[in-house]
Amino acid sequence: MIRFDNVSKTYPKQNRPALDNVSLEIEKGEFVFLVGSSGSGKSTFLRLILREERPSIGEVHVLGKDLAKLSNWKVPQMRRQLGTVFQDFRLLPNKTVGQNVAFALEVIGKPRSVIGKVVPEVLELVGLAGKQDRMPGELSGGEQQRVAIARAFVNRPMLLIADEPTGNLDPQNSVGIMKLLDRINRTGTTVLMATHDQAIVDQMRKRVIELDTGHLVRDQSRGVYGYQH
Amino acid sequence: MRAQFVMSEIGIGLRRNLTMTIAVVVSVALSLALAGAALLLRDQVSTMKGYWDGKIEVSVYFCNKTDANQGSVNKNCSTGAATQNQIDSVQSQLEKTGLIEKIYTETPAQALAEYTKQDPNNPLLTSLTPDSMEYSLRIKLKDPQNYQIVTGLVGGQPGVMKVEDQSEVLKPLFNLLNGAQVVALVVMVIMLGVTLLLIVNTVRVSAFSRKRETGIMRLVGASNYYVQMPFIAEAAFAAVVGAVLASGMLAVGKYLLIDRFLKNQIQLINFIGWGPVFQVMPLMLVLGVGMSSIAAFLTLRKYLKV
Numbered sequence: 001m002i003r004f005d006n007v008s009k010t011y012p013k014q015n016r017p018a019l020d021n022v023s024l025e026i027e028k029g030e031f032v033f034l035v036g037s038s039g040s041g042k043s044t045f046l047r048l049i050l051r052e053e054r055p056s057i058g059e060v061h062v063l064g065k066d067l068a069k070l071s072n073w074k075v076p077q078m079r080r081q082l083g084t085v086f087q088d089f090r091l092l093p094n095k096t097v098g099q100n101v102a103f104a105l106e107v108i109g110k111p112r113s114v115i116g117k118v119v120p121e122v123l124e125l126v127g128l129a130g131k132q133d134r135m136p137g138e139l140s141g142g143e144q145q146r147v148a149i150a151r152a153f154v155n156r157p158m159l160l161i162a163d164e165p166t167g168n169l170d171p172q173n174s175v176g177i178m179k180l181l182d183r184i185n186r187t188g189t190t191v192l193m194a195t196h197d198q199a200i201v202d203q204m205r206k207r208v209i210e211l212d213t214g215h216l217v218r219d220q221s222r223g224v225y226g227y228q229h
Numbered sequence: 230m231r232a233q234f235v236m237s238e239i240g241i242g243l244r245r246n247l248t249m250t251i252a253v254v255v256s257v258a259l260s261l262a263l264a265g266a267a268l269l270l271r272d273q274v275s276t277m278k279g280y281w282d283g284k285i286e287v288s289v290y291f292c293n294k295t296d297a298n299q300g301s302v303n304k305n306c307s308t309g310a311a312t313q314n315q316i317d318s319v320q321s322q323l324e325k326t327g328l329i330e331k332i333y334t335e336t337p338a339q340a341l342a343e344y345t346k347q348d349p350n351n352p353l354l355t356s357l358t359p360d361s362m363e364y365s366l367r368i369k370l371k372d373p374q375n376y377q378i379v380t381g382l383v384g385g386q387p388g389v390m391k392v393e394d395q396s397e398v399l400k401p402l403f404n405l406l407n408g409a410q411v412v413a414l415v416v417m418v419i420m421l422g423v424t425l426l427l428i429v430n431t432v433r434v435s436a437f438s439r440k441r442e443t444g445i446m447r448l449v450g451a452s453n454y455y456v457q458m459p460f461i462a463e464a465a466f467a468a469v470v471g472a473v474l475a476s477g478m479l480a481v482g483k484y485l486l487i488d489r490f491l492k493n494q495i496q497l498i499n500f501i502g503w504g505p506v507f508q509v510m511p512l513m514l515v516l517g518v519g520m521s522s523i524a525a526f527l528t529l530r531k532y533l534k535v
């Protein structure tokens with residue numbers, strides 16, 4: 001699903017690489033936590049997968065494709081098979097919940113009949129049935145993140161990338177979001193989640209990848225947030 | 230891609246940026262109107278050149294009896310009226326140059342008749358005799374530009390009173406029109422430059438104010454084309470409105486300035502009709518839309534990266 005081969009990334013005008021010789025593989029259907037302090041290279045790791053950045057050295061394979069060999073105009077096609085969720089939800093404030101989810105389908109040219117059928121289904125899946133016509137501002141943070149997850153999942157992606165999805169949520173809402181991501185993972189979608197939330201990582205007992213100043217320092221199945229050797 | 234969705238996105242974009250959109254529309258309209266005016270001025274100049282080139286002649290006037298009495302005024306005429314020999318000599322010299330298409334001769338009697346025809350009520354006519362008119366050669370040149378050679382050749386020859394080039398009379402008019410055309414072109418280039426900068430800036434602001442939308446579009450895998458299309462369409466739409474306004478300005482300008490004013494003031498010149506005006510309009514539309522779309526596209530390449 002995702003493979004990094006000796007990947008290093010150095011941003012222009014910076015001496016220290018943001019990622020330094022990272023190699024790892026994430027299989028289909030896995031649930032993986034990506035942990036590390038700020039500046040450890042988590043964001044660069046995710047940006048490389050989304051091909052918002054290209055590696056300075058090494059190869060990144062996503063969904064069986066070498067991203068270096070993917071031409072620019074094929075990038076959108078690749079991204080349609082990925083879902084992304086962020087800490088700040090990234091909803092459109094002037095569109096309703098339903099329109100926000102539908103937006104993801106409209107911009108890739110799905111016909112209206114499909115949109116009309118799929119949007120309520122996915123909203124029900126994330127637990128927002130009946131809130132289709134509400135505006136994002138009227139919802140709680142947890143609910144807004146559910147909308148974002150609905151939008152990320154509406155295309156049934158093979159891989160869901162979540163960048164600190166619980167970062168802005170209270171513990172109770174965070175648990176709800178984790179349950180939802182777990183449920184999505186059970187449908188066969190690979191989930192890669194960057195997080196600082198120790199309680200969640202410790203509780204879920206999934207694979208943990210830890211980065212520190214660009215180095216891969218830990219890759220542990222059924223791991224916890226801190227070191228436990 | 231669904232047209233309805235795209236149209237609504239374009240509408241939202243234009244409304245959100247209304248003041249900038251208006252600025253772009255006005256700027257496009259003005260620069261296109263100037264471009265159109267410059268093109269029409271060129272048409273006007275070439276229409277007139279064509280009209281006058283057919284008529285321009287060099288006239289060689291020979292001395293008559295009256296001139297002899299005023300020998301101090303023109304030395305060439307001190308010997309009296311030009312003799313037939315002198316006239317023939319000048320004519321044969323002219324024919325040898327090979328520059329002449331045709332030479333018409335006008336005898337004093339013909340000149341008087343022509344003069345009478347042009348102004349039958351002139352009180353001077355009673356006192357005029359053929360002797361007070363000049364014998365003249367009316368020369369039609371193969372290339373009107375060569376009139377100076379002819380003037381140099383026959384001017385000052387015995388019996389020649391003066392050589393007159395009719396194009397000299399029109400020179401100031403052509404200079405004025407050419408000048409106006411250059412001014413219109415220069416102002417047009419400046420206006421086009423300003424318009425381009427304005428479009429680039431508007432697209433940039435527009436792209437920036439919709440960063441959230443475009444960011445989401447890219448994340449969910451919208452194609453570049455789909456992400457950029459609304460911005461380009463907005464610029465193109467503003468250009469279409471601008472071009473329509475410019476067409477209106479040109480039409481009103483042509484009607485008021487030429488049809489209502491100049492045509493009555495200067496009847497000698499034949500002015501351009503509506504044909505060239507209608508020809509310029511689609512040109513302005515293509516120029517405006519092409520220019521703003523390309524400007525928008527190039528701006529977006531910088532500000533909406535994959």
